[in-house]
Every structure is written in C-alpha cells, then in structure tokens.
Amino acid sequence: MATRNGEGVSDNKLKLYSYWRSSCSFRVRIALNLKGLKYEYKAVNLLKGEQDDPEFLKINPVGFVPALVDGDVVVSDSYAILMYLEEKYPQHPLLPQDIQKRSINYQAANIVSSTIQPLQNSCVLKYIEGKIGSNEKLSWAQKVIGKGITALEQLLKNHAGRYATGDEIFLADLFLAPQLHAAITRFSIDMAEFPTLARLHEAYYEIPAFRDALPENQPDAPS
Secondary structure (H helix, E strand, O other), X not given: OOEEEOOOOOOOOEEEEEOOOOHHHHHHHHHHHHOOOOOEEEEOOHHHOHHHXXXXXXXXXXXXXXXXXXXXXXXXXXXXXXXXXXXXXXXXXXXXXXXXXXXXXXXXXXXXXXXXXXXXXXXXXXXHHHHXXXXXXXXXXXXHHHHHHHHHHHHHOOOOOOEOOEOOOOHHHHHXXXXXXXXXXXXXXXXXXXXXXXXXXXXXXXXHHHHHHOHHHOOOOOO
C-alpha cells in the first residue's frame, strides 16, 4: 500500500486508508477537509487486491475502504467514521440543530449508502459482468442509480437551499456529492430530470473542501 502525507501533515495521528475512486472514501475526505483536519493518506489499491492484504485486514477485517485511524482508535465504514468525526471534532457541524432538517439529512445519507452505492460498487458490477456480460453492467448501474436519485430529488426538492437542506453544508451533502459525481462521470446519468440534484452538483464544485476531495485530485489517482 502506498502512503503519502497530505499537505502540512507532520506528526498528525489521523490516518485515512482510502482509494481514489471510492465514493465512500470521498465522503470522508470531504468531512476531514471541512473540519480542517490534516491527515495522512494511505492508499489501498483495490485493483491490485490490496484490500485483502493481511496488514490491511488488521485495520479493517471486512477489507473495505475507508478506514480511519485516530491514535488508538480504528473506525471503518464511512457512516461510522463521519459520526465519529462529528462527535470528536465538533468544528463545522455535519448535522443541523433543527430536528426536521436532521431527519432529512439522515434519509438522504441512507438512500445513498443503502439503496444506491452498495448495488453499483465495483464488486457487484464485476460479478454482473462475469455472470451476464459487460453490456449489462452499465444498464444495471444506471437503473440502480436512477431509482435512488429519483427518490432523492423528491425528498430534497422542497428542502434544498443553496445546498441539500438549506444554506449550510451538512451530512446529506457529503453523501450526495460523491454519488452525483460518480453518476455523471462514471455512469453517464442524464441529470435533466433531476434539476435540484443537478444544481447541487454544480454548487459542490465551488467549495474547496469538495474540490480537494475529488477522486482525480488524490495522490493515488492515475496520472
């Protein structure tokens, strides 16, 4: 596994095991950036099978990225990592005080993390390609993503402001930004039917914390 320090990192105890194109890792990178937390980026090359390396499995026995090491604390799964960061590092809160807005954030995050991402991740697409053929892989991903973002459009259209649930960046945005980026750049989703999400997608590119977390800006991204 390759290791590279982020800008300004010296003896910082935070370490993020990540893969450049992982949308789950992308969420966590955004949160770390928003909260101003410096971290050591430890690349796990999924194409080379480094997720199954015995050393990485000591960090996360499931063999998935991301995983966060904070001193003696190890947290895997992006949702758990985000909640850990929220509780330990309260600067730039990821959840609103308003209980209705908070519930919308939970719903949006769960639609992405439970309904969309697991069914379009690389493991599933590789399995479909092997069983049915490469021509079905894209159509499967588009169907799964289309169903999920249709639900997200309906959920957010009456709650969105500048961002998903108002004029501040919260948890929903951290899940939406990577999913929309992947939907458009990797899976050729036409966003014409999703005006709210299309607008949010453009808004995220204006935020340095999001831009710095983009897959193509990671140290292990192909040059």
